[in-house]
Amino acid sequence: MTRLFRLLNLRRLRRQPLRVSLGTVAVAAGVSLGVSVVVTTTSVTRSFAEFGRRVAGPAPLRVVGATSRGGLDAQVLATVERTPGVAAAVPMVQAVTLADPGPGAPGRSLGTVTGRTGSSVQPVLAVGVDCRAQALVPSLPCEAGSPPATRRAAARPGGRLEDTAGPAGRSEGVAPPVVASAVVSRLGPDGVLLTDNGRVPLGGALVAPSLDAVGGGQVVVLPLAEAQTMFDRPNRLDVVYVMPAAGTDVAALRQRLAGAVGPWNGVLRSTDPPPAATVVVSTLIPLFGLMGLFALAIAGVLVYDAVALSLEERRLDLAIVAAMGGGWRVMAGVLAEAGVLGLAGGVLGTLGGVALAQPVTASLSGFTRRAVGVAVSVHVTPEPFVLGALLGMVLAVVAAWLSARRALRMDVAAELSNRGLREETAPRIRWRRAALFLALGLAGVAISWAAGFHGALYPWQVRLGPVALVGAITAFTLAVGAAAPGVALWVLQRWRGRNASVGLGLANLVRNPGRTGVMAVAVASAVAIAFVVASFDLSIHDAVTSAITQTSNQRLRVSTLPPNNAIDIDARIPPAVLASLRRLPGVAGVESGAIVGSGHASSDLIGVEGQDNQNLPFDVVAGTKDRSAFDRGQTLVGVGLARRFHLRPGSLLSLDTPTGVAMVPVQGVWLNGDFAGSVVTMPMSMLTDLYGPQPAGEVGLRPSPGVTLDQLAREVTSANLDPDLQVQTPAQLAGSVSSDVRSQLAPFWALQRGLLVVAFVAVLSTLLLVGAQRRRELGLLAAVGMRPSELFLMVMSEAAVVAFIGVALGILGAVGQYEASRQVIPIFIGYKEPFRLAGGSVLVYGPLAGLVVLVAAALPAWRTSRMEVVGSLRYE
C-alpha cells in the first residue's frame, strides 16, 4: 500500500511542484485565518496569566473589590488577614495611568496610543506596595516605615517586583518611584508620570530592568500610601493578594474568603484576567472568529476545486487503475495525497496565522493597556501548530473526499473508450439555484432583523442572531457562486461576433460553471468584506458624530484623558485645575461625568455612568428616558444589561458598591453601547452617593451667553492650566472618537487583505489547472491559427470577466451581508449603527480586486501563450 501510494500519489506531487505549491498555499490561506484567532485568544489569556504570575509571585489568590479602580475598602484587608488559612495578605494599588516623555522629548508630537494630539504619552501600570509585599517576595529589602521602592536590591532575572537597581533619589517631596527600564528608554530623562493629583517626574527614579518582563515593561512601582494619594484612593485598595498558610487547601480558602469579604467583593485566582479587559476581547474575538470561519470555508472550496481539477486531469489514470481492480485503494491514495498537502498547508498556514495575529493582538493590546495596564503580546505555543496541521489535513481530506468519491463513481468504461468526451454536453446554467440562495440570504436578513429587534432583549434573539447572520452570509456567498456563470453567459450572448479570443474566454467560463463560481466567490468575498467594513466605518463615524452632537451640543470638552476607552486611566483633571476652569471668564457652568466599572468577574461586569449633562442621546427600546425621572434616580440601562438581568422598566438593578449592594430603579432600556451595552446611566450625584467622589476625567464647559465655543476654547488654552489639558469642540471630539473606534476595525482590514490573497490564489490555481486540463484543446486552437497573443488575451479576458462579475455580485451580496451584520452585531456591542453604504469603497477595492485577479491570471495566460503545439496535441 505504501509503495502504491508512493508510485501513484507522492510521485505526482513531486513532479508537479507548482500545483503542489498552489494547493498548499490554498490550504495555508484558509488555515492561517482560523489559527490567527486561536493564537490571539491564547495570547490574551497567557499575557494576563503571565502578568498575574509576575505580580503575584507565589500568591495563588487575590481579593478584588466592587469596582475596577479602588474598589476595595481598606477595612477588607483586616477581614482577609483574619480569615483562617491566610498566612499573609498583601494590599496593592494597581492604577493605569499615563507617562509622558515631557515637552522636550523627541517624538512627542505624535500620540499613537492615546489618540491625544501633540503628545506621545503611553499607558503605564502604577503599582503601589508596602513592606507587606515581602510576603510575596521574601528578599524584598524593607525597613519599618520605609517604602520598599527606596531601597536598592540586586537585579535578578525573573521580572519580579523586588528586582530593583540603580541610584535612589527624591524629587519634589515624593518618594522615588521604581520604573521598568522600558519606561525609561521610551520616555527619556524628562519623563513624567501623570496622576489624578498632578505630575510626578520620573527622572530620579530607580531603574529595574527586570520589571520589563511585567505587563509589557510599562510599569512604575510606588509606595502604597503615595499611590493611594496620587491616584485618589483614600482608604481604598485595588487588590489584596493572599498567601495561604502551609497545608491550606486553596479552593477551600477561596470559598472562606468569598464568604468573609461579602458578595460585592470577589476572590479570584491571581492569573484570572481583570474583567474590564474582557469587554473588547469578548466582543472582537467572536466576530473575528466568525469571519475566520468564513475564510476557512472559502479556502475549503478552493481546496475542493484544486483537488477536483487535479483528479479530473488524471481521470484516465484513475480509470486505468480502476480497470485493473484498484477499487478503494484509489480513494485511499487520493485522500492520503490530500492529507499530505493539507499537512504542509496547515503548518504553513499556522506560520501565516502567527503573522496575522500580530496586528490583531497589537490592536487588542492597545485597548488592554488602557483598560488594565497590561500589554498583550503574541504567545506562540505548540497547540496552534498541532491545530493548524490538523485543520489543514481535515480541510484537504474533506475537500478531497467529495472529489474522490465522484472520481470513483466515474464510468470507467466510458473513460477508457473516450465515450465520456462524446457525452460531454453544455452544462446547465442554474439560475434557479442562484435564486434559491438569494431567497435564503434575504430570509437570513429578515431573521437577523427579528433577532436584533429592540436590541435583542430576549435570550432567544441572542441564540437566533448569530445563526441568522452566518446563514445570510453563507447564502449570499453561494448565490454569488451560483449566479456568476449565468452572468458570464449573459455577457457572452452580448459579445457574439466581436473579438474571438474574448468570446472563447467567456465560453470557457460558461462551460465550467463550478470553476467560474469558485473564482467569482473568492473575488467577491474580498470585495464584500472591504465594502462591509468600509460601510461600518462610515456608519460608526456618523453614529459617533450624531451621539456627540446630541450629548455635547454647545459644550466644550476639557479633559486630561483620551476621549474613548479611558475610564480606568488615573490621570484625571487635578482638583486645582478643575477649580480654575470653573473660574475662567466665559464659563457659565461645568458639567462633569464619570464611569465606574462595577463587578469583579467578566460575567458580572457593569458600567456605571454618572452624568450632569441634560441630554440623553440614545434611542429607548423599552420604557422611557424622562429627564425629570432620571434626575430623581430613575436610571436607564443598556440592552446588554437588560438582557443579562431581565431588566425592564420598573425593575430594580442590584449594583455592587465598595460598601455593599445597592438597588437602583430602572425607567427604561436604551441603545447605549458603552461596556458593550452592559451599562447603567444615572445622575452624577447618585453615582457619587454609591461609589464616593470620583475625580473628573473630563468635563463639559457651558459657555456664557454670547460666548462661542471657539472663543471659550481659546480662553481655556491660553490660561495654561495644565500641560495635559485637551480642549475639544463637539466636532473635534466626534472626529477623535470615531477615529479611535475605527482603529478597532484594523483586524477586519487585515482579514480583508488575507481574502485578497485568497482571491489571488484562487484565480491563479484555477486558471493554471484549467490550462493544464485543456492542454489538448489549447494546442488545437494554436494549430488552427490562434496566435500566442490571442491565447494570452483569451485567458486574461476570462480573468477580467471573473473580476468584473466577482466585484459586481460581491457588492450586491455585501449589501445583504452588511444589513444582516448591522442587525445582529448590536446584540454583541449594545449599539446599532445607522445604515450607511460606503459606495466610494467600490471605486477603491473593485479595481484593486480586479488588479489582483489580472496579476494572478498573468502566469497562466503566459504559459498558455507559450504552449508547445505538437506536444499538446499528443497529450494523453
Added chain:
Amino acid sequence: MGLLRLDGVSKRFRRGREDVVALDGVELELGAGEFVSLVGPSGSGKSTLLHLAGGIDQPDDGLVFFDDRDLGRLSVGERARLRRREIGFVFQFFHLIPTLTVAENVGLPLLLDGRRADGVVGQTIAQVGLADRAGHLPGELSGGEMQRAAIARALVARPRLLLADEPTGNLDSATGKEVLDVLVTEVVEVGAALLMVTHDERAAGRAGRVLTLRDGRVA
C-alpha cells in the same frame, strides 16, 4: 461450462437526447484457454462487450458469468478483486500511466493486490522483449514497445482471461504483427483465454473462433 458466458446481454447509451443500443441480447461463451476474435464495424458494440465481460461496466439486461459467478451479483469491490486476479486488459491506446516506468506499470496489478512484484515483473517484461526498457517512462517508448508493456501488465498477475481491445489498431502492420505474436505466445504460455476485438482480418484469423458483431448482435 465456459470460463466466460454472456447471457442475453443488452446495453444502451444515451447520446444527447437519443438512446443508442450498443448491444442487443448478445449470447457468447468462451472456454478456458480459448482464443476468440470479435470483429465488426465501428460502433457495433465490440468495446462495450469487452467492458461488460471484464466487469468494468454493467449490462442493462442479461447476465455476465465468469467462472459461473454472476458479475451482476458481485459488489464493486468483489469485481475489482476479480479483475486484479483473474482478468487482464490490453487497450488500443495502451493506457499506461505516464508517470510510472515500464516496470512500475507492469507491477501495478500486483501492487494493487498487495502482492510483492519483484521477480515476476522482471520475468514478464523480459518475456515481452522489454528487459532493456524496464526503467523507461512510457513517453520514451515506441508504440509497439508501449503495447508490449501493456501486454506484460495484463499478464503479470497470471490471469485466466485476457481481454484485448484492438491491441494492434494503433500500430503499423509490421509492429502490429510483432505485438500480436507476443500476445498470442504469452497467452498460450500462461494458459489464459483470450477475447480479442480487432478490425484486422489477419489478426482475427489467428483465433480459434471468429465472431462478428453487427448492430449490437452476434451474427
